[in-house]
Amino acid sequence: MADDNSQGRFEAIAVGLLFMVLAVAMVALGSRDWLPELASRHGAGVDKMLVYLLVTTGAMFLVGHFVLGFFVWRYTRGGGVQNRMASPKMERNWSIALGLLMTLVAEGGVLAIGMPTWTEYFASAPPGDALTVEVTPEQFAWNVRYPGADGVFGETDSSLIELNNPIGVDPEDPRGKDDYTAINQIHVPVGRPVRVRLRSKDVIHSFFLPQFRVKQDAVPGMTIEVWFVPTKTGRYELPCTELCGLGHYRMKGFFNVLTAEDFETWKSETFAAEEVG
């Protein structure tokens, strides 16, 4: 079968280069715009995790492609190449080496960098001074509620839901008298922990703040809390990331991070002006 081998020189170089260069070039080109600018405290932990993974797996990606490309180029040539046979010992050693490397990279990353961030923000109670906002998405809007001056939410009952009472606040409950509701606009002060209390009226939605590295599904029948600390003022877009129907792509809210003074001003102007019940 000598004919099989003689044809392959040019092609070997091409295929070898494919694996060595193409994938690398794509990574280089693609990595210009990754990750929107960070605006939360725990986001630094998420970013650290992402950078760690990009560096470690990126290195393995490059080395893997390079080795594959090199092997193809090196071992595709005419005439009797003596095959190199692996000894059982060599096979075993490579398996152990790769197993150890992956254990270190994958488990090491999870345990050393990932878990502390995850545990602090997704498996622990928020600090006592946190500002609580309730977000109840529906197809295709975000209902927002603040507990008002008393700091306590009034009871809600889904049977009370109608056009001008979108989350069914109970008008009989005195605690709900000062609740403030809004649609698609959340206002919070910078630097203070925000506790978002997520519910849902109809289907599953997902609360995603890309700049804050916050994502949490809102599941009907459940009340799920997530907390984080905004570190930058500004007006940020709030997309929905769980397929929720035909308007999924335009279910946009805004997350407004104000300075402490601006937030107080906003609160005194809007909370007083509008009360439920």
Place this chain on the structure above:
Amino acid sequence: MTDKELGFVRRYIFSTDHKIIGIQYILTGFLMALVGGALAMMMRMQIAWPGRQWGFLEALFPNGMAGGIMTPEFYISLVTMHGTIMVFFFISYVLVSGFGNYLIPVQIGARDMAFPFLNMLSYWLAALSALVMLASFFAPGGAAAAGWTAYPPLSAIASAVPGSGLGQTLWLLAMALFIFSFTLSGLNYIATILSMRAPGMSMWRLPLTVWSYFVSAVVGVLAFPPLTAAAIMLLFDRHFGTSFFLPDGLVVAGEHLPHQGGTPLLWQHLFWFLGHPEVYVLILPALGVVFDILPAFTRKPVFGYRMTAWCYLAIGALGMIVWGHHMFVSGMNPYSGEYFSIMTMVITIPSAIIGVNMLGSVWGGSIRLKTPMLFALGLIAFFGTGGFGGIFLGNATADIQLHDTYFVVGHFHFMIGGVTLLGTYAAIYFWFPKMFGRMMNETLGKIHFWATIVAFYSIFLTQHFIGLAGTPRRYYAFIDYEFLAPMRGMQTFVTFAAFVMGAAQLLFAVNFCWSLLKGRKAGVNPWRATTLEWTLPSPPPHGNWTGELPTVERWAYEYSADEAEEDFTGQTVDASSVPVTF
């Protein structure tokens, strides 16, 4: 019974011959791929040019493309049906059912599957389920539109989205039929591999392809039935007033629903208990066939044979207990997130060993760059790329940012799109001569390879970066969001690459049909490979071995043994003539 005694219908249509059934699955799968691929092209057109008018599509889809402009509900139907068709009705049919049926008996030295009649039933159930799935397009309100994961309440309530009427019901019925058929054929695989092996064919002499089908079948048989149960429960929720997946207090489209006591998370657990193992059910055979193809084109034994088989088993076992990594931000207890994170990372170990074994199989060989080898090499690269993306997503902390973004789309297309697709093509180019007695055209095959691999990297590697920027998936358009503006150029680039990819697959279809009729005649063993099927005529007759069953003397990959006359020694060659290296 020989072929001559059977009429045309019993020979080629209602056949119990595993080879015919395998080919039936392969052809059905490719027909479904044409549909699934066309849907993908339409999605990409919409993403690159949102809201543009495409007059010619209105004739095909008068409702979804009214006035030539795609409606948002039609777009999510496309998303749903593309995913479902490609995963279950293309890759499963061609790679798992098609090649599994074809290869297992001929590679282990059996005359047929353990239960040939059951095998025929499996195929016809599968064909029926494909028809029911396609019928979803013609339902009032359009095809199912709740995503291929069909999360309730979206999939449970008819008023939630237009496609969640009859379209979703048909989707659920089709899935239940599919799983029923898949379970029957999985049991058949297991029984065949365990009890029908030829004399001398010990488990440690099986080709790695058969090993991979064995583990894949075991995983499938254990992991799939829960979704049948879940599908039936969801049908009850939809039509008979039960509330397995629906909590109280739902208000959809202004209407108060009477449900109480269920939870949508139950569906997610049941779905991913199938959904994640499904990935391994599809990937293991792709890895398996590549381990058979590499030695034939490097002329040396596979690297780490036993370790690879053990890794299959390890991946199969671990694959059953990590489904929760799809649910990190679902509202599930965050401490289970930590468990699923740690367990998922354990899978990287056998996966990495398989990766190094594939590289080791290329190392130091005498490589022949024929088309099947090119696709096999591409698969090695894709397995790495997809695997590394998986480390990001299996990590709960990183997944907060990446979940439900294009990063996920890019990642799973490398894994259950790319690895399985390249495995499928490698298998087709490799076994086509055995199946049809003719060679496929090499030049067309090589163009197909280059266009496919370059386009694939362009599409799906790019999507990883689009996802890092926070682009949510399943969006009809990205025009409303400022933070996504920098990604628009990349999205258009992806669309162009997708058209190149699509065109390359049509070229493959041309090659397939042309070679079927006009290809160069293939001999018994055109690749000079060692496994049992290459001792049979091309194509093999019904019953495979006309005389006695072969006796297996040695392991599956005896290439370039020192004292052998040729550079390969078939599994049936008398053990006294040259040393048995394993």
